[in-house]
Amino acid sequence: MKKLLKFISPLAPDDSGACSVLYELGGITVICDAGGCAGNVCGFDEPRWFTKKSALLSAGLRDMDAILGRDDRLVAKLARAQEQLGRAFTAVVGTPVPAVIATDYKAIERMAEKKTGVPCICVPCDGTKLYDKGEEDAYLALFRRFAQDKLPTEKGTAAVIGATPLNTGFAKADRITEVIKAEGFDEVKCIGLDSGLDEIKNISRFEKVFVTAPSGMKAGAYLKEKFSLDVTAHGCPIPKGYEDKLKALAPAEKTLIIHQQFTANTVREIIGGGVCGTFFKLDESAAQAGDFHIADEEDFAQKAQGFDRIIGDISLKRALPDFGGEWIDLPHFAVSGKMF
Amino acid sequence: MVEAYYITAAELAEKGFENIPDELMSSKHMIYSSPATLDFNSPGAKGFGVKRAGLAIPGSVMLLVAPGCCGRNTALLNELGYNERFFYLLLDDTDIVTGRHLTKIPKACKEVCDSLDYTPTAVMICITCVDALLGTDMERVCRKCENETGVPTLPAYMYALTREKRLPPMAGIRKSVYGLLKPQKRRGGRCNILGYFSHLHDSCELYGLLKSVGVSTQELSRCDTIERYHELSSANFNLVINPEARYAAQDMEKRLGIPFIEINRFYRIDKIRNQYRLLGQALGVQFEDGKFYDAAKKSVEELTAKHGAVRYAVGECVNADSFELALALTEYGHKVSEIYGTVGERNFFYIKKLAELSPDTRIFTNLSPTMLNYERKTEIDVTIGVDAGYYHPDLPNVPFNDEEQPFGYEGVSLLAEQLSKALEKEDK
Numbered sequence: 001m002k003k004l005l006k007f008i009s010p011l012a013p014d015d016s017g018a019c020s021v022l023y024e025l026g027g028i029t030v031i032c033d034a035g036g037c038a039g040n041v042c043g044f045d046e047p048r049w050f051t052k053k054s055a056l057l058s059a060g061l062r063d064m065d066a067i068l069g070r071d072d073r074l075v076a077k078l079a080r081a082q083e084q085l086g087r088a089f090t091a092v093v094g095t096p097v098p099a100v101i102a103t104d105y106k107a108i109e110r111m112a113e114k115k116t117g118v119p120c121i122c123v124p125c126d127g128t129k130l131y132d133k134g135e136e137d138a139y140l141a142l143f144r145r146f147a148q149d150k151l152p153t154e155k156g157t158a159a160v161i162g163a164t165p166l167n168t169g170f171a172k173a174d175r176i177t178e179v180i181k182a183e184g185f186d187e188v189k190c191i192g193l194d195s196g197l198d199e200i201k202n203i204s205r206f207e208k209v210f211v212t213a214p215s216g217m218k219a220g221a222y223l224k225e226k227f228s229l230d231v232t233a234h235g236c237p238i239p240k241g242y243e244d245k246l247k248a249l250a251p252a253e254k255t256l257i258i259h260q261q262f263t264a265n266t267v268r269e270i271i272g273g274g275v276c277g278t279f280f281k282l283d284e285s286a287a288q289a290g291d292f293h294i295a296d297e298e299d300f301a302q303k304a305q306g307f308d309r310i311i312g313d314i315s316l317k318r319a320l321p322d323f324g325g326e327w328i329d330l331p332h333f334a335v336s337g338k339m340f
Numbered sequence: 341m342v343e344a345y346y347i348t349a350a351e352l353a354e355k356g357f358e359n360i361p362d363e364l365m366s367s368k369h370m371i372y373s374s375p376a377t378l379d380f381n382s383p384g385a386k387g388f389g390v391k392r393a394g395l396a397i398p399g400s401v402m403l404l405v406a407p408g409c410c411g412r413n414t415a416l417l418n419e420l421g422y423n424e425r426f427f428y429l430l431l432d433d434t435d436i437v438t439g440r441h442l443t444k445i446p447k448a449c450k451e452v453c454d455s456l457d458y459t460p461t462a463v464m465i466c467i468t469c470v471d472a473l474l475g476t477d478m479e480r481v482c483r484k485c486e487n488e489t490g491v492p493t494l495p496a497y498m499y500a501l502t503r504e505k506r507l508p509p510m511a512g513i514r515k516s517v518y519g520l521l522k523p524q525k526r527r528g529g530r531c532n533i534l535g536y537f538s539h540l541h542d543s544c545e546l547y548g549l550l551k552s553v554g555v556s557t558q559e560l561s562r563c564d565t566i567e568r569y570h571e572l573s574s575a576n577f578n579l580v581i582n583p584e585a586r587y588a589a590q591d592m593e594k595r596l597g598i599p600f601i602e603i604n605r606f607y608r609i610d611k612i613r614n615q616y617r618l619l620g621q622a623l624g625v626q627f628e629d630g631k632f633y634d635a636a637k638k639s640v641e642e643l644t645a646k647h648g649a650v651r652y653a654v655g656e657c658v659n660a661d662s663f664e665l666a667l668a669l670t671e672y673g674h675k676v677s678e679i680y681g682t683v684g685e686r687n688f689f690y691i692k693k694l695a696e697l698s699p700d701t702r703i704f705t706n707l708s709p710t711m712l713n714y715e716r717k718t719e720i721d722v723t724i725g726v727d728a729g730y731y732h733p734d735l736p737n738v739p740f741n742d743e744e745q746p747f748g749y750e751g752v753s754l755l756a757e758q759l760s761k762a763l764e765k766e767d768k
Contacts, residue, residue: 005429005430009428010430014409037410043413049375055712060367061501062501063499067473077369080369081369084709085709097469100437100473126407126436127408128435336415
């Protein structure tokens with residue numbers, strides 16, 4: 001049966017993706033929920049929750065708020081939080097509850113800005129989609145709202161879009177900046193990872209913009225069009241130790257690599273072949289012949305047939321009880337909640 | 341940027357329950373799901389949230405019918421060995437608006453049952469805020485599932501939206517997990533202890549005291565087979581030790597004819613003694629609890645003798661009512677500098693008492709966004725509770741949040757021992 005999961009736990013949802021992008025930008029992020037979604041994001045999908053403080057709040061909706069559509073109360077609570085915390089902007093991230101009652105996010109944006117005096121963006125997630133969709137919408141909303149002017153280009157600088165813990169398995173930017181710097185850049189900033197809102201505002205100063213996950217491609221295209229920036233898809237860096245482990249692998253006949261597409265591409269480049277399969281977005285421009293999208297468990301069981309090696313998150317192995325080949329663990333935080 | 345909000349016990353008592361400041365009421369402000377309170381704030385989170393609690397019936401499985409986001413953190417329970425008992429029917433954006441998923445649930449149930457190499461004793465169908473808003477008649481859906489699979493099917497309502505209602509999710513799930521019990525001949529001298537999803541410490545005096553007057557005890561978490569589970573309905577009475585189980589007890593009284601007696605978890609020794617006296621009266625017996633009373637008293641005296649008047653911060657992620665515990669420690673001659681808790685009708689009584697003995701005790705709420713700015717400004721020697729430990733990582737902490745539940749005199753002794761150990765470690 002489609003959409004029935006018997007072996008795999010649900011993958012990271014869109015609201016987690018949106019929060020992941022917003023986490024370090026210094027705003028107030030409100031998850032428009034009753035408490036459970038915020039618990040999932042903070043307690044499971046956000047590894048930085050225990051190491052880096054962020055004003056990531058739950059709207060604490062109750063049934064009558066939803067039934068009566070009391071957006072004014074939501075905005076009043078947001079204004080109160082802004083008075084207490086004094087942040088540069090506010091963001092409202094959707095969940096299933098506002099989706100069911102068809103919340104008017106445009107109206108919330110306007111009401112919140114009027115009441116708080118700072119910019120507000122809304123990311124209309126509904127909890128039914130995957131994290132990459134939430135990230136995509138959040139990146140786009142942020143650049144549209146905050147990147148206004150074309151600044152002079154600074155030589156030797158690069159920005160990275162797509163560097164969230166859900167995509168990369170990193171809670172810090174070190175490894176990613178190290179890899180990009182090795183390609184000839186003096187200054188590298190990962191948007192939303194060890195960097196704040198200023199890098200979003202000043203994105204047009206960067207000589208080069210690298211996108212390390214499909215969730216950043218739409219924002220990349222937007223920046224290319226608006227500021228004529230040099231935007232390129234880039235394999236997502238993985239830890240050096242893991243790279244060495246991959247290099248030491250014996251050759252296999254047919255290898256399936258399962259991750260977010262740009263991490264899978266990195267792995268393919270290191271081992272010199274393989275097919276990419278992903279439960280998340282598959283960007284055609286960065287895909288090779290034979291790469292495929294996986295819709296659900298049933299689809300996975302069918303498409304994984306015929307491979308003698310799978311490199312993917314170990315938690316997915318349960319879904320292939322008959323797989324007799326070799327499984328190499330490639331942690332994906334958006335799947336199992338495990339970091340590298 | 342404002343400082344973390346607090347109010348002193350004296351100020352709060354003076355305002356009265358009717359005038360609790362907005363900052364202490366979670367419905368009046370945004371909620372900070374602080375790392376300190378994650379388990380507490382989300383009804384599906386770690387510990388015994390609705391999802392794990394719903395699997396309290398031995399041999400049962402759960403089908404979570406919800407958008408993917410609601411089941412995301414269930415992966416945490418995989419580490420506890422639950423991964424073979426959880427299944428998910430994911431809803432898409434059309435489902436959550438039209439409710440068309442309801443027709444798919446019986447088929448999904450069937451597929452889940454067919455995929456197992458055993459017949460589950462029950463299927464728990466867990467639904468979330470979406471179905472709360474759609475007004476889903478889950479009892480009816482469960483009956484359809486039962487017809488399709490032949491396996492008893494029960495609802496588990498993980499409605500975070502109704503957390504402050506008359507029947508919050510954790511009270512509702514307590515009712516559900518006793519829902520399979522059928523009326524049978526009750527046996528004198530047998531009682532169920534209702535309250536938590538894990539049992540009391542084996543050494544808790546409550547077992548011995550009841551046994552001494554000819555009453556044997558049963559607890560859901562000690563039922564390792566479905567046969568033992570069904571014996572729960574043979575009890576002569578239910579002993580409710582946590583108010584969250586009251587609704588389940590009322591339902592059992594109505595459906596199974598089992599009356600209930602309600603008692604509380606206290607950390608004030610005299611209150612514990614008084615409660616045992618009253619329980620004895622209700623049962624027509626007298627408990628010989630002197631030696632347990634003496635042992636608890638001695639453990640507190642030893643703590644005081646060794647460490648003097650200790651200064652505490654008391655949290656709410658703890659096996660106690662934070663305010664009752666703070667009052668107990670104050671009555672023992674110690675000082676509670678700070679409490680992180682949720683003020684409600686039930687515990688306001690303790691706040692009033694506390695205001696008399698320790699008017700300067702600062703009361704914070706974990707859920708206020710201002711707690712992002714918390715800084716210690718009082719003298720504290722040791723913290724009690726996981727949340728209190730989070731705010732003061734440099735101080736000794738007694739989490740006192742184990743799954744096995746402390747109760748009665750034994751709870752007091754356990755706490756005193758753990759506090760003593762934590763303080764001794766610090767001294768070294």
